[in-house]
Amino acid sequence: MKIHEYQAKEIFSRYRIPVTDEVVCYTVDEAVAAAEKLGLPVVIKAQVLAGGRGKAGGVKLARTKADVPELAGKILGMDIKGYTVEKVLVAQGVKFSSEFYVGLTIDRNSKSVIFMASSEGGVEIEEVAKDNPDAIHKFIIDPDLGLTPFLARKIAFALFSDFKLVKQGADLFQKLYRIFMDTDSSLVEINPLVITEDGQLLALDGKMNFDDNALFRQSAIEALNEPTEDELKELDAKEKGLTYIRLDGSIGCMVNGAGLAMATLDLIKYFGGEPANFLDIGGSSNPQKVIDAMNLILSDKNVKVVMINIFGGITRCDDVARGLIIALDKIKVDVPIVVRLSGTNSKEGLEILKQANLPIVETMSQAAQKAIELCGKN
Amino acid sequence: MSILVNKNTKLLVQGITGRDGSFHAGKMKAYGTNVVAGVSPGKGGSTVDGIPVFNTVEQAINATGANTSIIFVPAHLAADAILEASEAGIDLVIAISEGVPTLDMVKVMPYLTKKGTKLIGPNCPGLISPGEALVGILPGNIFLKGNVGLMSRSGTLTYEMVYQLTSNNIGQSTCVGIGGDPVAGLYYLELLQMFQDDPATEAIVLIGEIGGDAEERAAQFIKEHVTKPVVAFIAGQSAPPGKRMGHAGAIISSGSGTAEEKIKAFEQVGVRVAKIPSEIPDLIKLVMKN
Numbered sequence: 001m002k003i004h005e006y007q008a009k010e011i012f013s014r015y016r017i018p019v020t021d022e023v024v025c026y027t028v029d030e031a032v033a034a035a036e037k038l039g040l041p042v043v044i045k046a047q048v049l050a051g052g053r054g055k056a057g058g059v060k061l062a063r064t065k066a067d068v069p070e071l072a073g074k075i076l077g078m079d080i081k082g083y084t085v086e087k088v089l090v091a092q093g094v095k096f097s098s099e100f101y102v103g104l105t106i107d108r109n110s111k112s113v114i115f116m117a118s119s120e121g122g123v124e125i126e127e128v129a130k131d132n133p134d135a136i137h138k139f140i141i142d143p144d145l146g147l148t149p150f151l152a153r154k155i156a157f158a159l160f161s162d163f164k165l166v167k168q169g170a171d172l173f174q175k176l177y178r179i180f181m182d183t184d185s186s187l188v189e190i191n192p193l194v195i196t197e198d199g200q201l202l203a204l205d206g207k208m209n210f211d212d213n214a215l216f217r218q219s220a221i222e223a224l225n226e227p228t229e230d231e232l233k234e235l236d237a238k239e240k241g242l243t244y245i246r247l248d249g250s251i252g253c254m255v256n257g258a259g260l261a262m263a264t265l266d267l268i269k270y271f272g273g274e275p276a277n278f279l280d281i282g283g284s285s286n287p288q289k290v291i292d293a294m295n296l297i298l299s300d301k302n303v304k305v306v307m308i309n310i311f312g313g314i315t316r317c318d319d320v321a322r323g324l325i326i327a328l329d330k331i332k333v334d335v336p337i338v339v340r341l342s343g344t345n346s347k348e349g350l351e352i353l354k355q356a357n358l359p360i361v362e363t364m365s366q367a368a369q370k371a372i373e374l375c376g377k378n
Numbered sequence: 379m380s381i382l383v384n385k386n387t388k389l390l391v392q393g394i395t396g397r398d399g400s401f402h403a404g405k406m407k408a409y410g411t412n413v414v415a416g417v418s419p420g421k422g423g424s425t426v427d428g429i430p431v432f433n434t435v436e437q438a439i440n441a442t443g444a445n446t447s448i449i450f451v452p453a454h455l456a457a458d459a460i461l462e463a464s465e466a467g468i469d470l471v472i473a474i475s476e477g478v479p480t481l482d483m484v485k486v487m488p489y490l491t492k493k494g495t496k497l498i499g500p501n502c503p504g505l506i507s508p509g510e511a512l513v514g515i516l517p518g519n520i521f522l523k524g525n526v527g528l529m530s531r532s533g534t535l536t537y538e539m540v541y542q543l544t545s546n547n548i549g550q551s552t553c554v555g556i557g558g559d560p561v562a563g564l565y566y567l568e569l570l571q572m573f574q575d576d577p578a579t580e581a582i583v584l585i586g587e588i589g590g591d592a593e594e595r596a597a598q599f600i601k602e603h604v605t606k607p608v609v610a611f612i613a614g615q616s617a618p619p620g621k622r623m624g625h626a627g628a629i630i631s632s633g634s635g636t637a638e639e640k641i642k643a644f645e646q647v648g649v650r651v652a653k654i655p656s657e658i659p660d661l662i663k664l665v666m667k668n
Binding site: 106108109111112113126142143144181184186211212213214216217243245247255256257258259260261262263265266267268269270275278280311312313314342343344363364365 | 405453454477478479480481482483484485487488515516517519520530531532533534535536537538541558560561585587588590591592595611613614615616617618621622623624625627628634637653654655656
């Protein structure tokens with residue numbers, strides 16, 4: 001789960017990490033009032049849950065009084081990577097000398113939290129990682145010890161030469177680590193962290209992502225969730241025990257298991273088709289799940305054909321086949337369906353489907369090819 | 379021979395009185411696994427499928443000599459269950475539970491290292507040495523005893539691959555589902571080393587997916603330490619960036635962790651990568667002939 005910059009900075013503030021004076025605005029009038037209160041210049045920033053806002057033209061500096069309504073008007077309603085800008089952050093324009101990057105994330109290899117720090121702040125860190133990986137300092141944090149004062153100092157010494165800044169930085173980094181741990185984050189970033197004219201560290205921007213598996217114990221964080229239409233569909237699916245992700249193609253997919261579902265999408269692409277969705281129905285033959293899954297797939301009007309790919313493991317294929325027939329009996333499906341059943345008791349399962357006149361194929365590859373063929377005809 | 383589990387495995391089932399725990403305890407026992415005990419706090423003294431249930435792991439070990447534990451408890455209790463098994467002296471812990479908070483696993487890891495406990499999972503289907511022991515939720519009937527070792531981040535995709543291997547009369551030494559979470563126990567490097575050292579394993583199948591750089595690291599490790607032939611498959615070649623494809627760890631973030639990079643890394647060290655799952659049996663036949 002992601003939150004907006006202003007929400008991340010509200011959390012930073014609660015831990016006494018200095019952030020810019022700023023106001024969230026939903027209208028041009030609110031932005032004008034905010035600029036008056038903060039004093040010019042102000043930076044107007046689109047608040048959307050997507051990266052690359054600056055490049056998309058969603059971050060602008062307003063120097064004059066007239067700039068504010070003009071720029072706020074332009075940014076509000078703008079589309080950034082499929083997200084419509086519904087609110088902007090009006091932040092005090094701050095003069096600063098240097099920009100740094102600091103961030104915390106999970107490192108899969110060391111199985112720990114790592115602290116990343118770089119003097120090349122203000123640009124996308126992914127680009128620094130690609131072009132100049134040595135410019136990013138990485139520090140593994142022992143979960144038993146936490147971010148100790150000495151390690152926080154070591155990180156700060158890697159960025160600053162002025163000892164006053166080192167002390168300020170070390171203190172700030174420890175707070176950032178506490179935020180990460182307290183909120184079950186998967187990513188916390190300040191980019192850029194700047195040194196202001198009067199020699200203070202200040203978070204000019206903020207980014208936080210959270211571990212979805214831990215939201216059950218982070219109700220305050222979960223309350224900040226602003227799912228998009230597609231994400232609402234995904235959440236609704238999750239409540240029914242389905243994992244659904246909408247894609248852009250026309251072949252609807254229903255698969256048991258995440259890995260097999262991914263491989264199914266790959267196979268469709270391999271043979272020249274375009275999948276309409278990722279859908280993992282998990283391991284059960286419950287007809288209700290198939291009904292829910294089918295309704296979900298067909299709610300996407302791009303879908304021209306549905307490919308069902310089930311591997312029967314513990315759940316036997318004959319049970320799955322019976323579940324499919326009950327489900328397909330209960331809902332009206334206007335598009336062709338291709339079914340592939342394999343695994344435990346597949347013979348019996350296929351026999352049941354044959355009697356119900358469902359188009360069946362034996363292998364994944366055949367199913368994908370058949371689905372693509374049917375898709376072309378529709 | 380095989381790796382990690384075999385005829386000497388004495389299995390303890392943590393969470394044995396739950397729906398999944400009791401169902402799979404019965405399945406594993408029916409397969410022939412030596413299931414010696416179950417743990418369910420407050421249910422000590424009862425039995426499930428003839429398996430004695432204890433209140434604590436320590437009691438279960440004292441009474442039965444259990445050396446391996448499989449965990450079916452709800453996700454928010456999984457870290458504690460893993461620690462309990464480790465503290466009591468279990469050698470190998472398999473965590474099936476799905477949805478464990480990542481930081482719970484981060485906090486557990488140093489203790490396991492200190493105690494020398496091996497962990498598989500969480501969010502995994504477990505493992506099987508066909509004909510010897512099934513420790514997990516895998517469908518035992520599709521496996522065939524043989525000499526191909528397999529490791530995978532996915533459950534059903536593993537079954538699909540194994541089914542195709544078995545249909546082609548290619549048996550398996552041990553198949554390990556390492557799980558789909560970003561922070562997990564034994565991974566490719568440790569398992570590659572074990573298969574390399576296992577006399578019964580002649581070839582290795584590695585099934586990876588998008589997210590992280592474990593496959594790239596595995597490729598490097600194979601180049602330096604593995605002399606047995608390895609074939610691979612990577613799921614998620616068509617996955618859009620920034621989307622979690624079912625598994626918590628299956629995500630392309632900031633352009634890294636793509637299938638393309640992983641396939642390239644394998645091909646650079648001479649590991650053959652199947653373009654589609656059905657190519658795996660042919661590739662195995664090919665590398666084993668050479």
